Amino acid sequence: MTVDDVAVRTEESALGASKETLEDYTLRFAPRTYRRWTPAVVGASALGGIAYLADFSIGAGIGLSHGTANALLAIGVAAIVIFVTGFPLAYYGARYNLDLDLITRGSGFGYYGSVLTSVIFASFTFIFFATEGSIMAQGLRYAVGLPVWLGYLVSTVVIIPLVVYGMKALAKLQSWTNPLWLVLMVAPLVFLIVQDPDSVQRWLSYEGTSGSGVSTAAVLLGAGVCLSLMGQIGEQIDYLRFMPPRTAGNRRAWWISMILAGPGWVVFGALKQAIGVFMAVYVLGAVGEAAAVEPIEQFTGVFRQFVPPWLVVPLALVLVVLSQVKINVTNAYSGSLAWTNSVTRVTRRYPGRLVFVCVNLAISLVLMEADMFSFLNNVLSFYSNCAMAWVVTVATDIVLNKFVLKLSPKHPEFRRGMLYAVNPVGVVSFLASSILSIAVYFGLFGESLQPYSPLVAVVIAVLLTPLMAVLTRGRFYLRRTDDGIAEPLLDAEGNPSGTHYECVVCGQSYERPDLTASAVGDTICSLCLSTDRDGQHVLPAQPR
Template identity: 80%
Template sequence: MTVEDVPVVDRPATAAPGTGQAMTETLEDYTLRFAPRSYRRWTSGVVGASALGGIAYMADFSIGAGIGLTHGTANALLAILVAAAVIFVTGFPLAYYGARYNIDLDLITRGSGFGYYGSVLTSVIFASFTFIFFATEGSIMAQGLRFALGVPLWLGYLVSTVVIIPMVIYGMKALAKLQSWTNPLWLTLMVVPLAFLVLKDPDSVRRWLTYEGSAGSGVSTAAVMLGAGVCLSLMGQIGEQIDYLRFMPPKTESNKRSWWASVVLAGPGWVLFGALKQAIGVFMAVYILGAVGSAAAVEPIEQFTGVFRQMMPSWMIVPLALMLVVLSQVKINVTNAYSGSLAWTNSFTRVTRRYPGRLVFVLINLSFSLILMEADMFSFLNNVLSFYSNCAIAWVVTVATDIGVNKYLLKLSPQRPEFRRGMLYAVNPVGVVSFLASSVVSIYIYFGLFGTTLQPYSPLAAIVIAAVLTPLLAIVTRGRFYLRRTDDGIDEPLLDGDGNPNAARFECQVCGQTYERPDVLASAAGGIICSLCLSTDRTGLHVLPVQSV
């Protein structure tokens, strides 16, 4: 079938109910689909800066402080470095695919070993990441409101949740402006006080480096791995970075340097900034430990108040510390709410073939977050993150291994990403089995079911199992469960001469809108259909049959 042969027809009786609503809402943020070139008008630098604005969260300071106070500075810094190295290496192929092919991490996961329905598992994992970290940041903001204004914690939790709703409903355009405009102020409030403190009290660096923690056991492999397990819970952050990077402009000869710089820094490079904040969290906790005690030393509002007290009049301390905490919470939680709504919408639409609208899942995600905050999740934050990190590691390492090894080394997984219904098998055992085995075994290890000696090494087990099983299963299955079809019924190539997604436009016979080439395929009922209308087709009449060998 050629482009000229495709008939354009009126919406048939078999059109999916609610398709018009889906089409209207996704024109803003392309919730469940490829982000077209016609929408991606930002430069590489703007997209990169917006993505980095999303890592302004304060949880890094609490994570670093918690690890440092327990295991000492040396173990904490080694744990942070180990986790950062793993996150960078595994995040690179994911960020590249998101930016190059303009799809989010769920769409990448579908064609990287999981299948069309198999990636629902990882969408739920990612959605959990967003509301766990929303609750973490919301708790930090509530602590700031209580410290500065005397607001009860329960009310602070509610305020920190409700204030995000109007900011997140407008999608990427609003988020890009918010992040870009607030980055300079956030950096100033963050960097200047710390630089002043080190210059004023150089001995604080020595006290920080020699602090041995409450355990006081010196450098220990077990302590390093326990700390790294907490830090590795942040692996899911690459999904939020990709929610920005999918709007990168096409990579060309003229912009390739800025394109690569933005992808690397705002993709896996986020962890460089995150690791620095964790190390600073250890430093500030050690610095103010004697003044506020170990319990409060992990709270960012206490940390920055202690630092500000050394450099400015007393009347400025609390307002500036509160401004920093609130600004950081807003910057990251608009991203948490946005990304979480995408993940829930993706899962719900595929399973039910109904699209209720992204705003519904913004509210659902925030409700989960509020419940966690009211349950005082912050008091046992490191335990929650240590448990959760096993699932996040299993997912990210599986997808990264499929891209790096199965696609480029073994060539058993198709290099060109595929996410459309009917083109993929429902479930691909390569990714699903690897992910489940890695998650289950590492969680068993974490809870000590294989003995206390192995218990600290659950993150390492998750990495090794996923990295080994993913290529092994691809070899055993000979890559048979990746693609249900290789021909989508349209002769126009998916990629242009530069390897970027083809910008040629086609009209969907169901919703009547035009979409770019990667987002459409032939309908079994005749004509062309877009990927979202196909996802919501409850009759199955538009789904192409299995391609004969």
């Protein structure tokens, strides 16, 4: 094959990819020309994505098993860990306009090493899509008698047309539906507590099936389930990457929106989990323990207290369907980004984001038909070990390796050729943390240590990430420190530069952070570089 043939093939691949990604910048830095929303709009859109009802089931499951006191402590412990680890990730996503996969590449994992974590994140999205789809199917069965298997199919297919058009459609959907969702969620609970204040005391005194009082093991077991939601920060960042540049004029609004919609999502999530315990205890006597964890049963039990009987089921159905659509468009969207990131890097071909929307939904449908909801807490407890290992490793690299040890570059690099293929700092820390915590979870180190698997995942990642950076002296972060373009990546205010350059392969114009110099001349965009199968445009490594 001649050089001209290679160039034509690369150009055809890149042109197809550019058309697919121009809407939502699947594999790219999100340019400021596209980021026209205010911080408040981006923040509200991101928070709309946490409307899911799985929190109520998670809280209910923990509370019914271990009692309210243990459940609330578990929820609080998990929320603190998630907020602390999520803050640096959300800041980097909003400040540098990158999704979590792109941040992970330059925060200890390397260009190909972060494929591991992309698969973990993709797994998070289809597990939670299946969870939320199951809840929607339960609502459809309860309200209109639709068979559960058909409800699974309906809850999957309805998402496809909503997720096709990327951030523009998602921002409108979340913003328009947030007020109705909040009214349906908050009003009945306020009314119930005012009408029946003794319900609060019954909730607080409930001891669960174990009835053993406050227990460290119970708290950590419950926290492990809640910590499985740590991967949610990735979905929040899929919205936060579209934040406008931070300036003197919007600084206050920028910080508030970033904190509330970034790590702050867990505050709202923890409240929903606590409410889930409350509602499960409230309806327990009427529906039994098995049904008390189902949100449709919880909300119909509450709605019956203050609306006419004929209105109970329609209101509950609207709430369930609205909540599930709001979160599952985000699950489908974020999952498609994660799969596309992984497959494009490994194969150097871009099959299109919509292909992976369908792949993610197909996997989710299989999980639903396999009745994953019935063993939800077991699935989440196992999965949480991997999610924690990943998120804590990246957060530790940002906080300690970048800002304390100064061994990791502060600017999050993601472009091919600038990074080593694999960085042992993140990969070794992630694998060690995951493997050891999973071993503890399955009791390989004894039953007494089994509840402490979440703690093992966090501690190993926090300790091993800086240790690996010191042992490797930070040598495997950057393959090059110069991308061949004279202009700095950041402008005078520290925001990614908005200067446009033309890609030599696809002919499209992109902003400065998305390009590097090409080894054959001119500049090349990050996606065309990713799909350069022969590597002719990749800059050579700099001498050490």
